[in-house]
Amino acid sequence: MRLAPVDYLILALYFVFVLSIGWIVKRKVATSADFLTSGRSVPVWITSLAFIAANLGAQEVIGMCASGAKYGIMTAHFYWIGAVPAMLFVGVFMMPFYYGSRARSVPEYLKLRFDEKTRALNAITFAIMTVFSSGISMYALGLLFELVLHWSFTASVLLSAAIVLVYTFLGGLTSAIYNEVLQFFLIVLGFAPLAIFVVIKNGGWSGMASRLPAVMTHTWRYAAHSSENPMGVEVFGLVAGLGFVLSFGYWCTDFLVVQRAMAAESMSAARRTPLIAAFPKMIMPFVVIVPGIAAIALSHMALGYSIPLKPGGGPDYDQTLTTLMAQFYPSGMLGLGLTALMASFMSGMAGNVTAFNTVWTYDLYQGHIRKHAPDAHYLWVGRLTTVAGVALSIGTAYLASRFNNIMDFLQLVFGFVNAPLFATFLLGMFWKRATGHGAFAGLLAGTGAAALTHGLTVAEGKGGWLGTVVHTFPSTMAQNFWIAIFAWSTCFLVTALVSWMSAPKAESELHNLVYGFTEIPHQQVSWYKRPALLAVIVIAALVVLNLLFW
Amino acid sequence: MGDLRISDLRIPIGSFFVLVGAILCVTGLAADYQAPLESANVNLLCGVSMVVFGAIMLLLASRRRRS
Numbered sequence: 280m281r282l283a284p285v286d287y288l289i290l291a292l293y294f295v296f297v298l299s300i301g302w303i304v305k306r307k308v309a310t311s312a313d314f315l316t317s318g319r320s321v322p323v324w325i326t327s328l329a330f331i332a333a334n335l336g337a338q339e340v341i342g343m344c345a346s347g348a349k350y351g352i353m354t355a356h357f358y359w360i361g362a363v364p365a366m367l368f369v370g371v372f373m374m375p376f377y378y379g380s381r382a383r384s385v386p387e388y389l390k391l392r393f394d395e396k397t398r399a400l401n402a403i404t405f406a407i408m409t410v411f412s413s414g415i416s417m418y419a420l421g422l423l424f425e426l427v428l429h430w431s432f433t434a435s436v437l438l439s440a441a442i443v444l445v446y447t448f449l450g451g452l453t454s455a456i457y458n459e460v461l462q463f464f465l466i467v468l469g470f471a472p473l474a475i476f477v478v479i480k481n482g483g484w485s486g487m488a489s490r491l492p493a494v495m496t497h498t499w500r501y502a503a504h505s506s507e508n509p510m511g512v513e514v515f516g517l518v519a520g521l522g523f524v525l526s527f528g529y530w531c532t533d534f535l536v537v538q539r540a541m542a543a544e545s546m547s548a549a550r551r552t553p554l555i556a557a558f559p560k561m562i563m564p565f566v567v568i569v570p571g572i573a574a575i576a577l578s579h580m581a582l583g584y585s586i587p588l589k590p591g592g593g594p595d596y597d598q599t600l601t602t603l604m605a606q607f608y609p610s611g612m613l614g615l616g617l618t619a620l621m622a623s624f625m626s627g628m629a630g631n632v633t634a635f636n637t638v639w640t641y642d643l644y645q646g647h648i649r650k651h652a653p654d655a656h657y658l659w660v661g662r663l664t665t666v667a668g669v670a671l672s673i674g675t676a677y678l679a680s681r682f683n684n685i686m687d688f689l690q691l692v693f694g695f696v697n698a699p700l701f702a703t704f705l706l707g708m709f710w711k712r713a714t715g716h717g718a719f720a721g722l723l724a725g726t727g728a729a730a731l732t733h734g735l736t737v738a739e740g741k742g743g744w745l746g747t748v749v750h751t752f753p754s755t756m757a758q759n760f761w762i763a764i765f766a767w768s769t770c771f772l773v774t775a776l777v778s779w780m781s782a783p784k785a786e787s788e789l790h791n792l793v794y795g796f797t798e799i800p801h802q803q804v805s806w807y808k809r810p811a812l813l814a815v816i817v818i819a820a821l822v823v824l825n826l827l828f829w
Numbered sequence: 830m831g832d833l834r835i836s837d838l839r840i841p842i843g844s845f846f847v848l849v850g851a852i853l854c855v856t857g858l859a860a861d862y863q864a865p866l867e868s869a870n871v872n873l874l875c876g877v878s879m880v881v882f883g884a885i886m887l888l889l890a891s892r893r894r895r896s
Contacts (some may be wrong), residue, residue, distance in 0.1 A: 607864050
């Protein structure tokens with residue numbers, strides 16, 4: 280792929296804008312709360328777009344296009360059942376506790392609701408995980424730019440990290456959120472034309488479908504049995520594992536996304552944040568997945584286009600997006616497409632860095648290291664943590680380029696830690712009897728159950744390290760879904776059991792933390808701002824989409 | 830905090846897309862860059878849409894400001 284001066288001009292212009300947004304916001308940052316929680320002052324349309332943009336990292340964009348090419352429209356399950364229902368749930372049912380408790384982070388909510396050890400467990404694993412995942416996506420980006428543009432790995436990693444560092448250092452969370460909105464629009468306007476051009480080239484959706492196996496253009500028709508679809512999943516694992524455990528575990532408890540809603544200017548705005556975000560989230564498959572599906576149809580058209588092969592053979596689906604750009608975008612738009620890729624990387628990384636900042640500064644530093652310092656001290660720590668977070672991410676990126684196996688292993692372990700989380704929050708928010716001991720034991724047991732499931736089952740040669748193989752899954756995806764199901768159920772049962780055996784928290788301490796002890800404010804908002812109504816509209820649209828692509 | 834609000838964020842976003850859109854329009858009209866598999870003038874089409882999008886953002890911001 281060769282770039283013209285105009286491509287570099289567009290990339291440079293984007294850099295200028297993100298840095299100046301950081302610069303403008305900097306003047307307003309006076310306290311640690313401004314820096315780490317945006318002082319709860321961000322308007323709802325901004326938090327909503329940031330809510331999905333923080334999750335829309337480069338790996339997501341490239342990976343979803345790759346999955347589109349590999350699995351077809353079934354990949355949309357990761358959006359339609361794997362995100363939207365959970366986003367509705369967190370907005371309608373959970374946000375009153377997150378926002379109403381005045382907690383500054385998700386781990387802090389756990390401290391208020393349960394106890395210090397539960398918070399510490401969640402805060403530490405979350406902090407390591409965010410640094411790790413921003414490093415991994417930095418590695419992926421550096422690798423891609425090296426492959427496609429022949430840019431040096433070090434140069435692209437350092438340049439992109441430096442820009443994220445500057446604007447998050449200057450303006451903290453507000454700067455990250457404001458830039459995420461710009462990045463969101465850039466991602467959509469950069470990739471949507473590609474989807475349109477490729478589908479038109481194919482002669483529309485029907486033209487595409489005529490060149491593809493039917494399984495690639497249907498979401499549910501082949502989902503009943505794992506042998507009928509390329510994902511190797513069956514409907515129960517899909518709905519319970521992905522649609523319930525994994526999806527609710529991420530969208531309802533992951534501080535990276537919840538932080539965006541918690542920065543909203545009012546309770547009503549915080550509740551509407553994920554609900555409004557659900558609309559663009561539903562449409563995203565058409566921007567990021569459809570080009571992947573269309574690429575496969577295109578490769579059957581004898582136009583000379585095909586998915587590049589890996590050095591070891593087999594198609595390298597991760598290159599689908601960039602090869603399509605090279606075929607359909609001339610210089611100019613090509614620069615914009617690459618800028619959009621860069622923007623998706625930055626929004627993901629800034630999301631990780633700002634979440635890491637808040638958890639480190641408030642939950643670990645203020646919670647355990649220095650409790651009663653003046654606020655200026657914590658602002659200073661927050662700024663310093665930004666630098667440390669970026670530096671650690673860069674370190675992780677290099678670690679990933681050297682020791683790929685360690686990264687795979689860590690990713691697996693984090694999966695075990697995350698799987699049971701939603702059970703803890705569900706019981707904590709809706710069952711007054713749940714206790715700190717119960718939550719802590721449940722989380723450990725859930726993680727143990729996840730590891731045990733992985734150790735006793737095999738899929739595509741993965742797992743089974745305990746010696747005896749109880750079950751063989753048709754795909755690692757199915758295995759992951761079932762690991763999540765077992766982890767969640769174990770956590771739920773153990774939390775309930777241990778809670779019963781331990782002393783309950785006084786009801787006076789549950790105010791604003793648990794259902795039944797929390798007054799959900801019924802502000803006089805216009806009808807179109809009511810969460811329940813928004814949720815119903817989203818559900819109706821979701822049903823229509825699923826029927827259209829059944 | 831507080832004074833960098835709705836109208837203000839629309840201004841940088843709107844300006845960015847008007848500028849980028851204009852660059853793409855000029856590129857589409859002046860240079861004969863051609864994508865291998867697409868015969869349409871991609872730069873001009875996308876450029877015009879971005880100028881329109883950016884202009885709407887700026888328009889909303891200025892209306893909010895006046896009221």
